[in-house]
Amino acid sequence: MLVALLHILIPLLIASVVYYYGINRILGLPPGPPPLPLIGNMLSFKWDLDRVLLDWKARYGRIFTVWLPFPMVVIGDYEVLQKHVVKDGDVFLAKRNAEQLNEIMLGGPYGLVFEDNKIVKEQRKFALKSLHEVGFGSAALEDVVHHNAIEVVNRWRKSEGAAVDVTDNIMKAISNVVWSIIFGDNVDFDSEMVTKFRQLQQSGLPLMGGPFMMFIEYVPALRKLDFLFGSPIKRLQAIMDETNTMLKEAIETTKKSFNPSADLPRCYVEAFLREMKKNEEAGKPAGNFHPQQMQMSAATLWGAGVETTVSTLRLCCLELVNHPDVQLKLQKEIDDVIGERRIRLDDQKVLPYTCAFLQEIYRIGHVLPINFLRQTTQDTEIEGMSIAAGTTVLPQFSMVHYDPKEFERPDYFCPERHIDNGQFVKDPRITPFSIGKRNCLGEPLARMEIFVLFATFIQKCHFSTVGKVPPPVTFVTNFGRSVHPFTVKIDPRN
Ligand code: HEM
Numbered sequence: 252m253l254v255a256l257l258h259i260l261i262p263l264l265i266a267s268v269v270y271y272y273g274i275n276r277i278l279g280l281p282p283g284p285p286p287l288p289l290i291g292n293m294l295s296f297k298w299d300l301d302r303v304l305l306d307w308k309a310r311y312g313r314i315f316t317v318w319l320p321f322p323m324v325v326i327g328d329y330e331v332l333q334k335h336v337v338k339d340g341d342v343f344l345a346k347r348n349a350e351q352l353n354e355i356m357l358g359g360p361y362g363l364v365f366e367d368n369k370i371v372k373e374q375r376k377f378a379l380k381s382l383h384e385v386g387f388g389s390a391a392l393e394d395v396v397h398h399n400a401i402e403v404v405n406r407w408r409k410s411e412g413a414a415v416d417v418t419d420n421i422m423k424a425i426s427n428v429v430w431s432i433i434f435g436d437n438v439d440f441d442s443e444m445v446t447k448f449r450q451l452q453q454s455g456l457p458l459m460g461g462p463f464m465m466f467i468e469y470v471p472a473l474r475k476l477d478f479l480f481g482s483p484i485k486r487l488q489a490i491m492d493e494t495n496t497m498l499k500e501a502i503e504t505t506k507k508s509f510n511p512s513a514d515l516p517r518c519y520v521e522a523f524l525r526e527m528k529k530n531e532e533a534g535k536p537a538g539n540f541h542p543q544q545m546q547m548s549a550a551t552l553w554g555a556g557v558e559t560t561v562s563t564l565r566l567c568c569l570e571l572v573n574h575p576d577v578q579l580k581l582q583k584e585i586d587d588v589i590g591e592r593r594i595r596l597d598d599q600k601v602l603p604y605t606c607a608f609l610q611e612i613y614r615i616g617h618v619l620p621i622n623f624l625r626q627t628t629q630d631t632e633i634e635g636m637s638i639a640a641g642t643t644v645l646p647q648f649s650m651v652h653y654d655p656k657e658f659e660r661p662d663y664f665c666p667e668r669h670i671d672n673g674q675f676v677k678d679p680r681i682t683p684f685s686i687g688k689r690n691c692l693g694e695p696l697a698r699m700e701i702f703v704l705f706a707t708f709i710q711k712c713h714f715s716t717v718g719k720v721p722p723p724v725t726f727v728t729n730f731g732r733s734v735h736p737f738t739v740k741i742d743p744r745n
Pocket of ligand 1: 363364365375429551552553555556557559560563617618619622623624646683684685686688689690691692693694696697
């Protein structure tokens with residue numbers, strides 16, 4: 252009996268040791284922390300993973316493998332990211348999409364974030380062209396953003412010493428801008444629909460980011476045990492049902508005022524409807540320009556475009572009350588250079604300290620704790636190691652932002668590090684919108700919104716602590732990353 256047991260146990264033990272120390276080598280992957288069978292390195296997993304990843308980078312090299320719970324090659328080194336993910340863009344174009352999550356949330360690989368790798372080039376190209384047509388980079392869109400900025404500060408200026416959570420008004424301003432880009436309508440600043448839409452998204456984020464969602468990608472059969480884990484799938488589906496009903500209504504409203512013979516589309520949905528019509532009239536097959544792709548592109552533009560920008564602006568306000576000296580410098584710069592006239596995007600050239608502040612915000616405030624996964628499209632070589640086609644890659648640019656080898660005291664908030672001889676120094680190592688051919692599609696809009704809104708906040712308002720001690724700068728991390736709720740006091744300036 253004992254001998255039989257040993258016959259089973261000894262090979263099992265040997266297999267476990269070989270797996271633990273040798274599985275990466277056997278699979279031709281770069282070295283990394285030894286993974287446990289089934290759960291890989293999940294015991295070390297937390298959403299704010301950069302510090303753990305930086306430790307592993309120090310131990311295993313500039314690229315390394317982690318199992319979360321499946322294997323992925325992590326690249327979190329500035330030079331390696333540039334040399335490979337940027338320069339060999341096509342090799343890192345494809346994403347390793349979360350198939351189960353895609354099916355639960357989008358009904359399949361549609362939209363503009365997790366779409367089928369075969370349609371990425373076409374849909375990105377179309378989206379970039381359409382977003383440009385509907386106003387990216389235009390003075391008209393800047394006017395809309397400035398109008399919303401003034402609405403926010405006017406409300407804050409009436410707060411009369413009360414404790415203010417800045418989230419609500421920032422969210423309304425950003426939502427209105429993004430909504431008009433997607434659906435063409437300028438909704439009321441206090442639109443309940445927009446607030447509801449954001450609430451739905453907010454309640455979905457923690458569910459999307461739970462460990463259960465990671466495991467169902469690995470073992471899809473686990474989906475049936477949803478009820479044992481607090482029913483995250485069922486709850487996500489309910490949120491998506493409600494979201495989809497609202498999206499359909501918004502698209503129907505856009506269709507009612509859609510004028511196909513206008514020179515340019517008013518919004519993304521109109522651009523999509525024009526493309527569908529063009530194909531139909533030319534007798535061409537609809538291809539990927541079908542209602543599901545339109546609806547999911549709208550959903551993903553909304554999902555990607557609101558919370559990210561709101562989080563960044565919230566962080567700006569929180570850092571202001573944590574660094575009153577920095578706020579005074581910002582106020583002085585804007586008073587001296589701009590005075591009372593309207594802020595314009597072009598003022599970036601004459602506001603070096605404001606640009607330095609925002610670059611420091613972009614360094615510490617990445618909005619995705621773990622970047623989206625890519626998948627190599629062909630065999631390649633990184634750091635002398637062969638990486639096979641189809642390997643999952645995590646281009647974790649935020650590791651660079653927090654790497655003490657790149658930035659002295661990386662946890663310390665210091666706009667001055669971006670100033671040299673009174674001039675702002677743009678830092679190519681800071682890439683909050685990611686890198687390569689899947690970088691953020693909304694970067695020009697987001698940068699413009701953040702600059703115009705933030706500079707207007709400084710011009711018109713003074714932010715201070717409610718009590719004596721400012722709220723800490725700590726992050727809630729799940730699928731997204733943003734600072735914990737906080738309140739401030741806001742007094743009018745000028
Ligand atoms: C401060 C604001 C924002 C930040 C920091 C940000 C950051 C990011 C990051 C890190 C990614 C992932 C890139 C990757 O997979 O490597 C991303 C993707 C994306 N973002 Fe943004 N984003 C912001 C605002 C926006 C806005 C305003 C829009 C559009 C209205 C937008 C649309 C998208 C889309 C469509 C993708 C997916 C691109 C693709 O997979 O090909 N984002 N963003």
